[in-house]
Amino acid sequence: MDVKSFLSWRVASLLLLMPCLCKSLNVRILNEGPVHVIPGSDLLLRAHIESNAQDKLSMVTWERETETGPTPNRFILATCPGSSHSPCAGTRPNVQANIEKEESTLQISGFTPADGGDYIVTVTHLNGNQSSARCIVREYEAVHHVTVSINVSHSVLVCGEAWGTDPHFSWLYNRVAVTQTVGLVSQDGTTLRITQNPICGRFTCMVQNQLGYATATYTAGQCDTEEDHSGTIAAVVCVLLLLICGGMSGLLFWWRYRRNSNTRERLHEHMDS
Numbered sequence: 623m624d625v626k627s628f629l630s631w632r633v634a635s636l637l638l639l640m641p642c643l644c645k646s647l648n649v650r651i652l653n654e655g656p657v658h659v660i661p662g663s664d665l666l667l668r669a670h671i672e673s674n675a676q677d678k679l680s681m682v683t684w685e686r687e688t689e690t691g692p693t694p695n696r697f698i699l700a701t702c703p704g705s706s707h708s709p710c711a712g713t714r715p716n717v718q719a720n721i722e723k724e725e726s727t728l729q730i731s732g733f734t735p736a737d738g739g740d741y742i743v744t745v746t747h748l749n750g751n752q753s754s755a756r757c758i759v760r761e762y763e764a765v766h767h768v769t770v771s772i773n774v775s776h777s778v779l780v781c782g783e784a785w786g787t788d789p790h791f792s793w794l795y796n797r798v799a800v801t802q803t804v805g806l807v808s809q810d811g812t813t814l815r816i817t818q819n820p821i822c823g824r825f826t827c828m829v830q831n832q833l834g835y836a837t838a839t840y841t842a843g844q845c846d847t848e849e850d851h852s853g854t855i856a857a858v859v860c861v862l863l864l865l866i867c868g869g870m871s872g873l874l875f876w877w878r879y880r881r882n883s884n885t886r887e888r889l890h891e892h893m894d895s
């Protein structure tokens with residue numbers, strides 16, 4: 623047999639073996655991790671199981687492994703038999719699992735911070751082989767400790783937040799949304815490049831998520847334009863008040879003068895008669 627024939631025979635053998643190599647159970651969790659859950663709500667994890675007629679499913683197991691500690695502890699949450707006609711068994715009253723033809727779900731009602739960790743789903747073949755998939759689950763935390771710092775040399779304000787889940791940043795200038803005449807906000811919202819000159823007024827960073835919001839403010843001093851406007855407005859108000867008071871005083875004086883004049887005319891007419 624020459625080299626060419628030998629190589630052709632090897633390639634043909636590999637092609638024949640490929641269907642056998644693909645005939646195995648595989649599992650993946652559909653939730654994109656890490657999954658953050660608000661305490662008191664429900665956690666729902668979904669796993670897709672790729673199977674075929676040649677490789678049968680024996681069991682599906684859901685487990686949780688702690689993230690912290692020198693030696694992570696592992697707990698079984700639920701087990702499901704390979705047949706979708708048999709119910710799954712949860713190890714706690716608030717744990718429910720289900721299995722369909724190509725999917726298995728795990729639900730934990732009333733999630734608590736202690737339920738966080740590394741969740742593992744394992745499918746077991748009839749021949750004893752196993753395939754697993756993992757997903758990190760953590761508590762959804764509120765926004766904490768918002769701070770604003772300034773880089774004076776670059777006219778940039780930087781907003782920071784401690785450990786809140788999925789924080790969204792926005793900026794206010796004197797309690798109004800920032801416009802391009804005031805500054806430019808970065809794409810992630812954490813920085814504000816100030817474009818107005820001089821830098822003055824109150825800059826507020828607001829950070830919020832599903833559990834609420836928190837703010838921090840940087841005050842750069844009172845703007846001269848604001849002082850001029852306030853002085854002008856005060857002067858105009860004073861002039862208007864003086865004009866109104868002067869007009870009312872003049873009207874009152876004129877009314878009294880007319881009244882006295884009419885009274886004297888009636889007295890003279892009475893004396894003449």
